Amino acid sequence: GQQLNQSPQSMFIQEGEDVSMNCTSSSIFNTWLWYKQDPGEGPVLLIALYKAGELTSNGRLTAQFGITRKDSFLNISASIPSDVGIYFCATSIFTNAGKSTFGDGTTLTVKP
Amino acid sequence: DVKVTQSSRYLVKRTGEKVFLECVQDMDHENMFWYRQDPGLGLRLIYFSYDVKMKEKGDIPEGYSVSREKKERFSLILESASTNQTSMYLCASSLDRGPYGYTFGSGTRLTVV
Numbered sequence: 156g157q158q159l160n161q162s163p164q165s166m167f168i169q170e171g172e173d174v175s176m177n178c179t180s181s182s183i184f185n186t187w188l189w190y191k192q193d194p195g196e197g198p199v200l201l202i203a204l205y206k207a208g209e210l211t212s213n214g215r216l217t218a219q220f221g222i223t224r225k226d227s228f229l230n231i232s233a234s235i236p237s238d239v240g241i242y243f244c245a246t247s248i249f250t251n252a253g254k255s256t257f258g259d260g261t262t263l264t265v266k267p
Numbered sequence: 268d269v270k271v272t273q274s275s276r277y278l279v280k281r282t283g284e285k286v287f288l289e290c291v292q293d294m295d296h297e298n299m300f301w302y303r304q305d306p307g308l309g310l311r312l313i314y315f316s317y318d319v320k321m322k323e324k325g326d327i328p329e330g331y332s333v334s335r336e337k338k339e340r341f342s343l344i345l346e347s348a349s350t351n352q353t354s355m356y357l358c359a360s361s362l363d364r365g366p367y368g369y370t371f372g373s374g375t376r377l378t379v380v
Contacts, residue, residue: 188368197271197357197371198310243310247367254298255361255369259309 161244161258168234169266176261177228178244186247187220187227188255193240201242202229234265270294273358273372280379286345288375290358296370297363299341301325301333304355304374316341317363348379 161178168174178187186205190198202213204220204227211218217230231238244258274289292299300315302325312325314333322333330352334342341360345352355376359369 190368190371195374197359197373198369199371200368203368245368254300254312254315257310259307 159244159246159256159258161261163261164259165262165264167264167266170234170236172234174231174234174238174263175228176242176244177226178246178258179226180246181225183224184246185224187218188245188247189216189218189227189229190243190245191240192243192260198241198243231263234263236265236267239263239265271358271360271370271372273356273375275375276373278375278377280345280348280377282349282379284345284348284379286348286377286379288343288345288356288358288377290341290343290372291339292341292360292370293339294360294370295338296360297338298361299335300359300361300369301331301341301343302357302359303327304357310357313343345377348377350379353377353379 159178159180188203189201191201192198202211202218207224208222209220215232241260241262243260245255247255271292280286298317301313302310304310311327313331314325316322316335319338332344355374357374358372361369
């Protein structure tokens with residue numbers, strides 16, 4: 156099936172630093188989604204992107220839908236300790252009744 | 268506030284037991300999903316359902332079955348629990364028809380001893 160390559164696998168950063176992570180695929184998708192999973196909880200949707208080239212912000216988070224429709228990135232500016240968690244990218248095929256494919260996740264650790 | 272509720276946060280079961288994990292959503296979503304999450308392996312789809320009494324196998328259905336008798340409830344069944352089924356289990360739901368995101372439950376951490 157489709158596979159998403161998410162990188163990096165993990166990041167250890169200092170509070171206040173900016174973070175960047177990305178996802179790539181060999182297939183074209185109509186939607187890119189970014190989720191965050193807090194420790195011990197289920198993932199929560201952060202940002203949804205529906206158009207190639209789209210750039211969307213949610214507070215300190217910014218995500219872009221790549222122009223080739225095969226990739227996406229997520230940036231976090233001025234990281235804070237509560238940014239700790241696992242970030243997942245996901246894609247969806249419009250006709251697939253909402254079934255998403257997930258990347259393996261980026262584990263973020265923020266040192267105060 | 269819309270919700271996906273998983274009946275247990277933590278479960279400990281014995282090898283060979285039949286285990287039921289329950290999930291209820293209050294958003295009238297058509298689609299429901301069961302994933303398991305293990306360190307280094309990401310989210311792996313076990314089963315999903317796009318309608319009442321309908322189900323489809325995901326990537327790792329072996330050793331599991333599901334039941335969806337009502338739209339709001341999707342149950343995962345471990346027919347005979349084994350230690351390699353120790354994992355975090357996540358239920359999710361989504362609207363039909365379209366690239367909409369999932370709403371996840373808080374997860375059930377199952378330990379099989």
